[in-house]
Amino acid sequence: MAPAPAYGARTDTAGAISTAPAGSGSAFGTFGELLQGALPHPQGDFLVTFPLARWATAVFHPVPGRPGVQVRPAHKAKSRRVAEAVLAALGSTDGGLLEVAGDLPEGKGLASSSADLVATVRAVGAAHGRAFTPAETEDFLRGIEPADGVMYDEIVAFHHREVRLGRRLGVLPPLTVVAHDEGGQVDTVAHNRAARAIDSADRAEYALLLDRLTAAVACADLLEVGAVATRSAEMNALRRRRAGFAHLRALCREVDGLGLVLAHSGTMLGVLLEAGDPALAGKTEHIRAGCAALGGETSVHRSLGGGDSWSPTAVPAHPTELEI
Numbered sequence: 001m002a003p004a005p006a007y008g009a010r011t012d013t014a015g016a017i018s019t020a021p022a023g024s025g026s027a028f029g030t031f032g033e034l035l036q037g038a039l040p041h042p043q044g045d046f047l048v049t050f051p052l053a054r055w056a057t058a059v060f061h062p063v064p065g066r067p068g069v070q071v072r073p074a075h076k077a078k079s080r081r082v083a084e085a086v087l088a089a090l091g092s093t094d095g096g097l098l099e100v101a102g103d104l105p106e107g108k109g110l111a112s113s114s115a116d117l118v119a120t121v122r123a124v125g126a127a128h129g130r131a132f133t134p135a136e137t138e139d140f141l142r143g144i145e146p147a148d149g150v151m152y153d154e155i156v157a158f159h160h161r162e163v164r165l166g167r168r169l170g171v172l173p174p175l176t177v178v179a180h181d182e183g184g185q186v187d188t189v190a191h192n193r194a195a196r197a198i199d200s201a202d203r204a205e206y207a208l209l210l211d212r213l214t215a216a217v218a219c220a221d222l223l224e225v226g227a228v229a230t231r232s233a234e235m236n237a238l239r240r241r242r243a244g245f246a247h248l249r250a251l252c253r254e255v256d257g258l259g260l261v262l263a264h265s266g267t268m269l270g271v272l273l274e275a276g277d278p279a280l281a282g283k284t285e286h287i288r289a290g291c292a293a294l295g296g297e298t299s300v301h302r303s304l305g306g307g308d309s310w311s312p313t314a315v316p317a318h319p320t321e322l323e324i
Contacts (some may be wrong), residue, residue: 017046022061025122026311027115027150029054029104031177031301032263034155034225035213035232037206038198045161046206048169048213049111049149050229050261055312056115056124058100068084076100078113078144079120085140086124097300098123108181109266111148117141118151120312125232138163153235153310155217157210169217172225174305176280177261178287179270181297182243202235226259226272233262233269242269244294255283275302 029052036047060083069087071080072200076098083098098120104112121137132140134151141147141164147156149165157166198206209228216224230249237245242262250261250271258272271287284300291298304310 013201016289021127022059023123023125023127023153024057024059024313025055025119025124025126026055026102026313027118027122028052028304028310029056029110029112029115030148030150031111031179031303032261032266032268033232034229034261035157035206035209036264037209037232037235038203039207039210040200040203043159043162044203046157046159046166046210047148047264048157048210049152049155051150051153051155051310052110053174053302053308054103054110054302056100056104056112056119058101058116058119059099060096060120060123061099062096062127063095066095067093069098070095071098071100073100076116081115081144082117082140083119083124086121086185089140089211090124090130092128092130096124107266109263109268111150113145114141114148117144117147121151134165136167142172157214169214171305171306172217172222173221174275174308175222175258175303176275176277176284177270177301177303178284178291179268179299179301180244180248180275180291180294181299182267182269182294183296198278200254222258222272222274228259229261229272230259230267232264233260236262244291244296245269247290247294251287254290255286257283257287270301275305 030049031052032050033047034050038044039046069080069083079098079100100116100120104110104115106112118137121132121140125132137151146160147163148160149156154171155169157169159166192210209231212224213228216228248260248271252271258274261270273283277283288298
Protein backbone atom coordinates (compact mmCIF):
# COMPACT_ATOMS: atom_id res chain seq x y z
CA MET A 1 0.00 0.00 0.00
CA ALA A 2 1.25 3.49 -0.76
CA PRO A 3 2.38 5.45 2.33
CA ALA A 4 -0.51 7.16 4.06
CA PRO A 5 -0.56 10.95 3.72
CA ALA A 6 0.36 12.89 6.84
CA TYR A 7 -2.29 15.09 8.40
CA GLY A 8 -2.24 17.15 11.55
CA ALA A 9 -3.83 15.38 14.50
CA ARG A 10 -6.08 17.15 16.98
CA THR A 11 -4.22 17.66 20.24
CA ASP A 12 -4.96 18.88 23.73
CA THR A 13 -2.99 21.55 25.58
CA ALA A 14 -0.34 19.01 26.59
CA GLY A 15 0.25 18.08 22.97
CA ALA A 16 -1.11 14.55 23.27
CA ILE A 17 -3.82 12.99 21.13
CA SER A 18 -7.18 13.98 22.57
CA THR A 19 -9.68 11.38 23.68
CA ALA A 20 -12.50 11.68 21.15
CA PRO A 21 -16.08 10.48 21.26
CA ALA A 22 -17.33 8.00 18.70
CA GLY A 23 -17.35 9.26 15.14
CA SER A 24 -19.75 8.24 12.38
CA GLY A 25 -19.62 8.34 8.61
CA SER A 26 -21.70 7.26 5.66
CA ALA A 27 -21.18 6.75 1.93
CA PHE A 28 -23.66 5.98 -0.84
CA GLY A 29 -23.41 3.05 -3.19
CA THR A 30 -23.90 3.07 -6.94
CA PHE A 31 -26.14 0.98 -9.15
CA GLY A 32 -23.34 -0.40 -11.26
CA GLU A 33 -22.08 2.15 -13.75
CA LEU A 34 -23.64 4.37 -16.37
CA LEU A 35 -20.55 3.62 -18.46
CA GLN A 36 -17.47 1.46 -17.97
CA GLY A 37 -14.60 0.77 -20.31
CA ALA A 38 -11.16 2.06 -21.22
CA LEU A 39 -9.89 5.21 -22.94
CA PRO A 40 -7.26 5.17 -25.71
CA HIS A 41 -4.24 5.76 -23.50
CA PRO A 42 -2.30 3.73 -20.90
CA GLN A 43 -4.08 3.26 -17.57
CA GLY A 44 -7.27 4.39 -19.27
CA ASP A 45 -9.67 2.04 -17.48
CA PHE A 46 -12.58 4.05 -16.10
CA LEU A 47 -16.16 3.93 -14.92
CA VAL A 48 -18.92 6.50 -14.49
CA THR A 49 -20.74 6.27 -11.18
CA PHE A 50 -24.52 6.10 -10.83
CA PRO A 51 -25.07 7.20 -7.20
CA LEU A 52 -27.77 5.26 -5.39
CA ALA A 53 -29.95 6.22 -2.40
CA ARG A 54 -28.57 3.34 -0.34
CA TRP A 55 -25.68 3.70 2.07
CA ALA A 56 -22.88 2.05 3.99
CA THR A 57 -22.39 3.35 7.53
CA ALA A 58 -19.46 3.20 9.91
CA VAL A 59 -19.05 4.13 13.57
CA PHE A 60 -15.59 4.33 15.14
CA HIS A 61 -15.20 4.13 18.92
CA PRO A 62 -11.67 5.23 19.95
CA VAL A 63 -10.02 3.23 22.73
CA PRO A 64 -7.19 5.34 24.19
CA GLY A 65 -4.09 3.43 25.19
CA ARG A 66 -5.01 0.30 23.25
CA PRO A 67 -3.40 -0.10 19.80
CA GLY A 68 -5.05 -1.80 16.85
CA VAL A 69 -8.52 -1.76 15.37
CA GLN A 70 -11.20 -4.36 15.95
CA VAL A 71 -13.88 -4.45 13.27
CA ARG A 72 -17.43 -5.77 13.31
CA PRO A 73 -18.40 -7.76 11.36
CA ALA A 74 -15.00 -9.45 11.42
CA HIS A 75 -14.85 -10.13 7.67
CA LYS A 76 -14.60 -6.38 6.91
CA ALA A 77 -10.82 -6.66 6.92
CA LYS A 78 -10.32 -3.97 4.27
CA SER A 79 -12.25 -1.50 6.41
CA ARG A 80 -9.95 -2.32 9.32
CA ARG A 81 -6.91 -1.69 7.12
CA VAL A 82 -8.14 1.70 5.97
CA ALA A 83 -9.06 2.67 9.56
CA GLU A 84 -5.50 1.85 10.64
CA ALA A 85 -4.13 3.89 7.74
CA VAL A 86 -6.20 6.91 8.79
CA LEU A 87 -5.07 6.61 12.40
CA ALA A 88 -1.43 6.37 11.31
CA ALA A 89 -1.84 9.48 9.14
CA LEU A 90 -3.34 11.34 12.09
CA GLY A 91 -0.38 10.35 14.23
CA SER A 92 -2.55 8.40 16.65
CA THR A 93 -1.18 5.34 18.42
CA ASP A 94 -4.60 4.56 19.87
CA GLY A 95 -6.93 2.00 18.34
CA GLY A 96 -10.61 1.39 18.66
CA LEU A 97 -13.69 -0.50 17.62
CA LEU A 98 -15.05 -0.04 14.09
CA GLU A 99 -18.65 -1.04 13.36
CA VAL A 100 -19.64 -1.25 9.69
CA ALA A 101 -23.23 -1.65 8.54
CA GLY A 102 -25.67 -0.41 5.90
CA ASP A 103 -28.09 -1.69 3.30
CA LEU A 104 -25.77 -2.38 0.35
CA PRO A 105 -25.61 -6.12 -0.48
CA GLU A 106 -22.12 -7.49 -1.11
CA GLY A 107 -20.90 -8.83 -4.44
CA LYS A 108 -23.78 -7.39 -6.48
CA GLY A 109 -22.03 -4.45 -8.15
CA LEU A 110 -23.48 -1.73 -5.90
CA ALA A 111 -20.06 -0.52 -4.68
CA SER A 112 -20.62 -1.93 -1.19
CA SER A 113 -16.90 -2.38 -0.53
CA SER A 114 -15.94 1.11 -1.71
CA ALA A 115 -18.78 2.62 0.31
CA ASP A 116 -17.60 0.72 3.42
CA LEU A 117 -14.10 2.14 3.00
CA VAL A 118 -15.22 5.73 2.41
CA ALA A 119 -17.64 5.58 5.36
CA THR A 120 -14.78 4.24 7.50
CA VAL A 121 -12.45 7.09 6.53
CA ARG A 122 -15.17 9.57 7.44
CA ALA A 123 -15.97 7.86 10.75
CA VAL A 124 -12.36 7.66 11.96
CA GLY A 125 -11.79 11.24 10.87
CA ALA A 126 -14.93 12.40 12.67
CA ALA A 127 -13.82 10.70 15.88
CA HIS A 128 -10.63 12.77 15.75
CA GLY A 129 -12.20 16.04 14.63
CA ARG A 130 -10.95 15.73 11.06
CA ALA A 131 -12.85 15.81 7.76
CA PHE A 132 -11.04 14.54 4.67
CA THR A 133 -11.43 15.80 1.12
CA PRO A 134 -12.34 13.36 -1.67
CA ALA A 135 -8.75 13.49 -2.95
CA GLU A 136 -7.39 12.69 0.52
CA THR A 137 -9.86 9.82 0.78
CA GLU A 138 -8.56 8.45 -2.53
CA ASP A 139 -5.07 8.36 -0.98
CA PHE A 140 -6.28 6.11 1.83
CA LEU A 141 -8.10 3.70 -0.51
CA ARG A 142 -5.36 3.46 -3.12
CA GLY A 143 -3.50 0.18 -2.77
CA ILE A 144 -6.26 -1.56 -0.83
CA GLU A 145 -8.44 -2.39 -3.83
CA PRO A 146 -9.85 -0.90 -7.05
CA ALA A 147 -12.54 1.53 -5.93
CA ASP A 148 -15.58 3.42 -7.18
CA GLY A 149 -15.74 7.19 -6.92
CA VAL A 150 -18.26 7.27 -4.08
CA MET A 151 -16.26 9.88 -2.18
CA TYR A 152 -17.59 12.50 -4.64
CA ASP A 153 -21.12 13.83 -4.14
CA GLU A 154 -21.97 13.84 -7.84
CA ILE A 155 -21.66 11.64 -10.91
CA VAL A 156 -17.98 11.24 -11.82
CA ALA A 157 -15.81 9.48 -14.34
CA PHE A 158 -13.37 7.60 -12.14
CA HIS A 159 -10.21 5.60 -12.82
CA HIS A 160 -11.10 2.74 -10.50
CA ARG A 161 -7.87 0.75 -10.84
CA GLU A 162 -5.74 3.78 -9.95
CA VAL A 163 -8.33 5.21 -7.52
CA ARG A 164 -8.27 8.72 -8.94
CA LEU A 165 -10.78 11.17 -10.35
CA GLY A 166 -11.13 11.45 -14.11
CA ARG A 167 -13.76 14.16 -14.49
CA ARG A 168 -16.80 15.54 -12.70
CA LEU A 169 -20.06 15.28 -14.64
CA GLY A 170 -22.64 16.77 -12.27
CA VAL A 171 -26.06 15.70 -11.01
CA LEU A 172 -29.16 14.28 -12.69
CA PRO A 173 -32.78 14.29 -11.53
CA PRO A 174 -33.61 11.17 -9.48
CA LEU A 175 -34.18 8.06 -11.58
CA THR A 176 -35.77 4.71 -10.78
CA VAL A 177 -34.10 1.40 -11.61
CA VAL A 178 -36.10 -1.82 -11.80
CA ALA A 179 -33.39 -4.44 -11.51
CA HIS A 180 -32.99 -8.15 -12.09
CA ASP A 181 -30.33 -10.00 -10.11
CA GLU A 182 -28.92 -13.04 -11.90
CA GLY A 183 -27.72 -14.44 -8.56
CA GLY A 184 -24.41 -15.21 -6.93
CA GLN A 185 -21.65 -12.76 -6.07
CA VAL A 186 -18.73 -11.20 -7.91
CA ASP A 187 -15.40 -10.50 -6.20
CA THR A 188 -14.40 -7.08 -7.54
CA VAL A 189 -10.66 -7.59 -7.06
CA ALA A 190 -10.67 -10.98 -8.82
CA HIS A 191 -12.91 -9.62 -11.57
CA ASN A 192 -10.53 -6.75 -12.30
CA ARG A 193 -7.52 -9.06 -12.36
CA ALA A 194 -9.22 -11.41 -14.83
CA ALA A 195 -10.65 -8.74 -17.13
CA ARG A 196 -9.62 -9.11 -20.76
CA ALA A 197 -7.81 -6.31 -22.59
CA ILE A 198 -9.99 -3.85 -24.51
CA ASP A 199 -8.92 -3.28 -28.12
CA SER A 200 -8.22 0.10 -29.73
CA ALA A 201 -11.54 0.29 -31.62
CA ASP A 202 -13.53 -0.20 -28.43
CA ARG A 203 -11.33 2.31 -26.59
CA ALA A 204 -12.12 4.91 -29.23
CA GLU A 205 -15.83 4.20 -28.87
CA TYR A 206 -15.65 4.43 -25.08
CA ALA A 207 -14.02 7.87 -25.41
CA LEU A 208 -16.90 9.04 -27.61
CA LEU A 209 -19.44 7.56 -25.20
CA LEU A 210 -17.83 9.40 -22.28
CA ASP A 211 -18.03 12.70 -24.17
CA ARG A 212 -21.68 12.01 -25.03
CA LEU A 213 -22.50 11.16 -21.42
CA THR A 214 -20.70 14.24 -20.10
CA ALA A 215 -22.78 16.46 -22.36
CA ALA A 216 -25.99 14.59 -21.53
CA VAL A 217 -25.56 14.95 -17.77
CA ALA A 218 -24.75 18.65 -18.15
CA CYS A 219 -28.13 19.32 -19.80
CA ALA A 220 -30.10 16.53 -18.04
CA ASP A 221 -30.81 14.75 -21.32
CA LEU A 222 -32.17 11.54 -19.80
CA LEU A 223 -32.80 9.82 -23.12
CA GLU A 224 -29.16 10.31 -24.09
CA VAL A 225 -28.01 9.13 -20.66
CA GLY A 226 -30.09 5.99 -21.17
CA ALA A 227 -28.72 5.48 -24.68
CA VAL A 228 -25.10 5.66 -23.48
CA ALA A 229 -25.78 3.37 -20.53
CA THR A 230 -27.46 0.86 -22.84
CA ARG A 231 -24.55 0.89 -25.27
CA SER A 232 -22.12 0.32 -22.40
CA ALA A 233 -24.21 -2.66 -21.27
CA GLU A 234 -24.29 -4.02 -24.83
CA MET A 235 -20.51 -3.79 -25.19
CA ASN A 236 -19.98 -5.49 -21.85
CA ALA A 237 -22.40 -8.28 -22.77
CA LEU A 238 -20.12 -9.16 -25.70
CA ARG A 239 -17.29 -9.75 -23.21
CA ARG A 240 -19.29 -11.46 -20.47
CA ARG A 241 -22.58 -13.20 -21.10
CA ARG A 242 -25.50 -11.73 -19.16
CA ALA A 243 -28.50 -13.94 -18.43
CA GLY A 244 -31.68 -12.11 -19.31
CA PHE A 245 -30.03 -9.30 -21.27
CA ALA A 246 -32.27 -9.59 -24.33
CA HIS A 247 -35.30 -10.08 -22.09
CA LEU A 248 -34.64 -6.90 -20.08
CA ARG A 249 -33.99 -4.93 -23.25
CA ALA A 250 -37.36 -6.05 -24.63
CA LEU A 251 -39.09 -5.09 -21.38
CA CYS A 252 -37.43 -1.69 -21.50
CA ARG A 253 -38.83 -1.08 -24.96
CA GLU A 254 -42.30 -2.24 -23.91
CA VAL A 255 -42.53 0.37 -21.16
CA ASP A 256 -40.74 3.08 -23.16
CA GLY A 257 -37.90 3.09 -20.64
CA LEU A 258 -34.84 5.30 -20.87
CA GLY A 259 -32.46 2.37 -21.31
CA LEU A 260 -30.54 -0.32 -19.46
CA VAL A 261 -27.98 0.15 -16.71
CA LEU A 262 -25.54 -2.59 -15.76
CA ALA A 263 -23.45 -3.57 -12.78
CA HIS A 264 -20.44 -4.33 -14.99
CA SER A 265 -18.56 -6.18 -12.24
CA GLY A 266 -21.67 -7.41 -10.45
CA THR A 267 -24.82 -9.43 -10.92
CA MET A 268 -27.50 -6.82 -11.61
CA LEU A 269 -29.02 -5.38 -14.77
CA GLY A 270 -31.79 -2.80 -14.58
CA VAL A 271 -34.26 -0.77 -16.61
CA LEU A 272 -33.95 3.01 -16.19
CA LEU A 273 -37.16 4.99 -15.67
CA GLU A 274 -37.89 8.60 -14.77
CA ALA A 275 -38.71 8.77 -11.07
CA GLY A 276 -41.35 11.42 -11.76
CA ASP A 277 -43.12 9.48 -14.51
CA PRO A 278 -46.89 9.47 -13.75
CA ALA A 279 -47.01 5.90 -15.10
CA LEU A 280 -44.08 4.73 -12.96
CA ALA A 281 -46.07 2.26 -10.85
CA GLY A 282 -47.55 0.51 -13.87
CA LYS A 283 -44.22 0.36 -15.70
CA THR A 284 -42.51 -1.01 -12.62
CA GLU A 285 -45.12 -3.74 -12.23
CA HIS A 286 -44.86 -4.66 -15.92
CA ILE A 287 -41.10 -5.13 -15.62
CA ARG A 288 -41.47 -7.10 -12.40
CA ALA A 289 -43.97 -9.45 -14.01
CA GLY A 290 -41.78 -9.83 -17.07
CA CYS A 291 -38.75 -10.74 -14.95
CA ALA A 292 -40.60 -13.60 -13.28
CA ALA A 293 -39.69 -15.83 -16.22
CA LEU A 294 -35.98 -15.27 -15.50
CA GLY A 295 -36.05 -16.49 -11.92
CA GLY A 296 -33.76 -14.76 -9.47
CA GLU A 297 -34.78 -11.58 -7.67
CA THR A 298 -36.22 -8.30 -8.90
CA SER A 299 -35.82 -5.09 -6.89
CA VAL A 300 -36.48 -1.37 -7.29
CA HIS A 301 -33.96 1.38 -6.53
CA ARG A 302 -33.76 5.18 -6.64
CA SER A 303 -30.76 7.19 -7.73
CA LEU A 304 -29.55 10.29 -5.89
CA GLY A 305 -30.38 13.60 -7.51
CA GLY A 306 -30.33 17.33 -6.94
CA GLY A 307 -31.69 18.32 -3.56
CA ASP A 308 -30.86 14.97 -1.93
CA SER A 309 -28.53 14.61 1.03
CA TRP A 310 -25.76 12.51 -0.48
CA SER A 311 -23.69 11.83 2.64
CA PRO A 312 -26.11 12.30 5.53
CA THR A 313 -24.89 12.32 9.11
CA ALA A 314 -27.93 10.29 10.11
CA VAL A 315 -28.62 7.86 7.29
CA PRO A 316 -32.36 7.50 6.62
CA ALA A 317 -33.83 4.04 7.11
CA HIS A 318 -34.40 2.42 3.72
CA PRO A 319 -36.20 -0.81 3.04
CA THR A 320 -34.31 -3.48 1.14
CA GLU A 321 -36.50 -2.55 -1.76
CA LEU A 322 -38.04 0.77 -2.75
CA GLU A 323 -41.82 0.80 -2.59
CA ILE A 324 -43.55 2.28 -5.63
